[in-house]
Amino acid sequence: MNDVSGICVRELTRRFGDTVAVDALSFDVHRGELFGIVGPDGAGKTTTLRMLAGVLRPSAGDASLAGVSVVANPEGVKQTIAYMSQRFGLYADLTVMENLDFYADLYRVPKAERAARVERLFEFSNLGPFKDRLAGKLSGGMKQKLGLSCALVHQPQILLLDEPTFGVDPISRRDLWLIVHDMVAQGVTVVVSTAYMDEAERFDRVALLYHGRLLALDTPTALSKALHGVVLVVELADARAAQRLLRDHPRVIRAVLFGDQLHVVVASAHEAPTIEAELRAANLPPHRIKAMPATMEDVFIERMSEAA
Amino acid sequence: MTQAVPAVVAESLTRVFGDFVAVDRVSFEVATGEIFGFLGPNGAGKTTTIKMLAGLLLPSSGRGSVAGFDIATQSDEIKRNIGYMSQLFSLYGDLTVAENIAFFSGMYSLPRLRRAERRDWALEVAGLAGQADRITRDLPLGFKQRLALGCAVLHEPSVLFLDEPTSGVDPLSRRRFWELIDTLTEAGTTVFVSTHYMEEAEYCDRLALMNRGKLIALDTPARLRANVREPLLELQTNDGPKTVEALRDLPGVLEAAMFGRAVHVAVTDRTRAERSIRSRLTERGLLLQSLQEVAPSLEDTFVAEVRAAGGAPVD
Numbered sequence: 001m002n003d004v005s006g007i008c009v010r011e012l013t014r015r016f017g018d019t020v021a022v023d024a025l026s027f028d029v030h031r032g033e034l035f036g037i038v039g040p041d042g043a044g045k046t047t048t049l050r051m052l053a054g055v056l057r058p059s060a061g062d063a064s065l066a067g068v069s070v071v072a073n074p075e076g077v078k079q080t081i082a083y084m085s086q087r088f089g090l091y092a093d094l095t096v097m098e099n100l101d102f103y104a105d106l107y108r109v110p111k112a113e114r115a116a117r118v119e120r121l122f123e124f125s126n127l128g129p130f131k132d133r134l135a136g137k138l139s140g141g142m143k144q145k146l147g148l149s150c151a152l153v154h155q156p157q158i159l160l161l162d163e164p165t166f167g168v169d170p171i172s173r174r175d176l177w178l179i180v181h182d183m184v185a186q187g188v189t190v191v192v193s194t195a196y197m198d199e200a201e202r203f204d205r206v207a208l209l210y211h212g213r214l215l216a217l218d219t220p221t222a223l224s225k226a227l228h229g230v231v232l233v234v235e236l237a238d239a240r241a242a243q244r245l246l247r248d249h250p251r252v253i254r255a256v257l258f259g260d261q262l263h264v265v266v267a268s269a270h271e272a273p274t275i276e277a278e279l280r281a282a283n284l285p286p287h288r289i290k291a292m293p294a295t296m297e298d299v300f301i302e303r304m305s306e307a308a
Numbered sequence: 309m310t311q312a313v314p315a316v317v318a319e320s321l322t323r324v325f326g327d328f329v330a331v332d333r334v335s336f337e338v339a340t341g342e343i344f345g346f347l348g349p350n351g352a353g354k355t356t357t358i359k360m361l362a363g364l365l366l367p368s369s370g371r372g373s374v375a376g377f378d379i380a381t382q383s384d385e386i387k388r389n390i391g392y393m394s395q396l397f398s399l400y401g402d403l404t405v406a407e408n409i410a411f412f413s414g415m416y417s418l419p420r421l422r423r424a425e426r427r428d429w430a431l432e433v434a435g436l437a438g439q440a441d442r443i444t445r446d447l448p449l450g451f452k453q454r455l456a457l458g459c460a461v462l463h464e465p466s467v468l469f470l471d472e473p474t475s476g477v478d479p480l481s482r483r484r485f486w487e488l489i490d491t492l493t494e495a496g497t498t499v500f501v502s503t504h505y506m507e508e509a510e511y512c513d514r515l516a517l518m519n520r521g522k523l524i525a526l527d528t529p530a531r532l533r534a535n536v537r538e539p540l541l542e543l544q545t546n547d548g549p550k551t552v553e554a555l556r557d558l559p560g561v562l563e564a565a566m567f568g569r570a571v572h573v574a575v576t577d578r579t580r581a582e583r584s585i586r587s588r589l590t591e592r593g594l595l596l597q598s599l600q601e602v603a604p605s606l607e608d609t610f611v612a613e614v615r616a617a618g619g620a621p622v623d
Contacts (some may be wrong), residue, residue: 002564039478040450040477040481041449041476041477042448042449105472126605133428139350139351140350141349141350168504169620170349170506170610170611171347171611171620172503172620173612177566178566181569182549185547185549185550195475195476198507200505201568202567202568203568206573233541256483257486257490257509259605260513260528260530272579300478300479301479301483304479304480
């Protein structure tokens, strides 16, 4: 590949006994891109990131990060990247500041650069007021932010984050995203894994992973546009009764509840009058029916069914 | 759907630990057959509230009832009439599916005569009919979750507590899970869901939002969204993080956060904010590429309510 500061993955495979956790994955991540690996638990997200981080040897295939091969030079890879695993090693009995200092020493960050670097990380993490608190006494969200900050005390070219938002409340999640975007703005290539489909639209491009295989790879908008059919959002008083009525209807591909709305996937927007008539006939008159772009869940389900 | 006694009642429910008020005069009612969502940042008092309702922790003051039983005086009856399942709910991985079901039948003291019938029901809802002898560890996650749910309701509890129940499953399994919840609520089970994830919150009939021990909002997802009065602007600029930094202390700006490459800014007044945003960005040398008003997501709603209630607890 010509873009040496990105990531190039070729036929990357990892087997554990008889299980193929990651099955001949190939894709490129461009320099400065915010790239999402999205899939349920067991899809192979963690195994992929561990191989990219140079901590797990591939069974076959290779990947290069900023031009360095994970097979030929795993130690070299570790120096150009920052990697935050799900169980990032924070020292519970050290303070926030001591943890940051520890990682700065580990990465040999020059003393002169440290203060500015830490200041910048505090700006977005809101951890400044807690710098003297023991890491073991932080809440889950704050621990995640400290883990990310520790991974970023050196100036990596590539940042790999394994499910950084898992178990984190929406308020702390915003701080995490801000830190990530600050890295992107500085030209860092960032790969983030998540099991949450609704986070997919935050990425420049998304790889949908399932059973170790790539289901799809594109921008969120392109993936949504490529869906076969149209999503009709139906608002009505009893969405559940409407779902029971429509889910086995021959013209309906899928009918799914989203809270008090019903999402009906049909072949084209021309089906809307048919759907409306069906609902009226069953005494379930809709307040409103409108066509909407597909959600990442719709896309994932379609690709899953195609792959099966 | 409703009956005389609501399935869950909390009246000025309060719990104090030393001088810390974990739950502060919380009142709400959950109707029979309702799916009731419970949201809030870490440390908001959700878990403490649930522990009191489950009869695991006595309130400092106030009262509550679950399935008609008083939480302070009838905690044993409550424990027999509720079910509990979480993402971390541990089925025994090295037991077979049938052995797990038998274990929970025993734990809930199910009458011998009913055990076979309930076992078949649990196998059916988990999609594991004919697979009773499989080792639980080897099942795909979606099946494990439905088996865990089946085990949690073997004793047909009238109220079911779920803690981030579908975290990490694929969307198809998640939909099957909620369809199963739907069948339970149609049969009169009341479901109480605690979660950080809007994907799960969207499935609830009503949502209660807690912050700093207090109940700060309670309504249907649609009405909660409609209640957000402050306009939300979506900005595209040449540098998102610098834009957030430049705007978040600007008068009239309530919140600035990244959303993908765009910046979402909640403001008090659109016209005035737009003017001050434009001049602040110019001052900081940032290039505004587009600005438009967008509808708040459920997550924006959540953040707005928490902010209006004084912000998330700092640890």
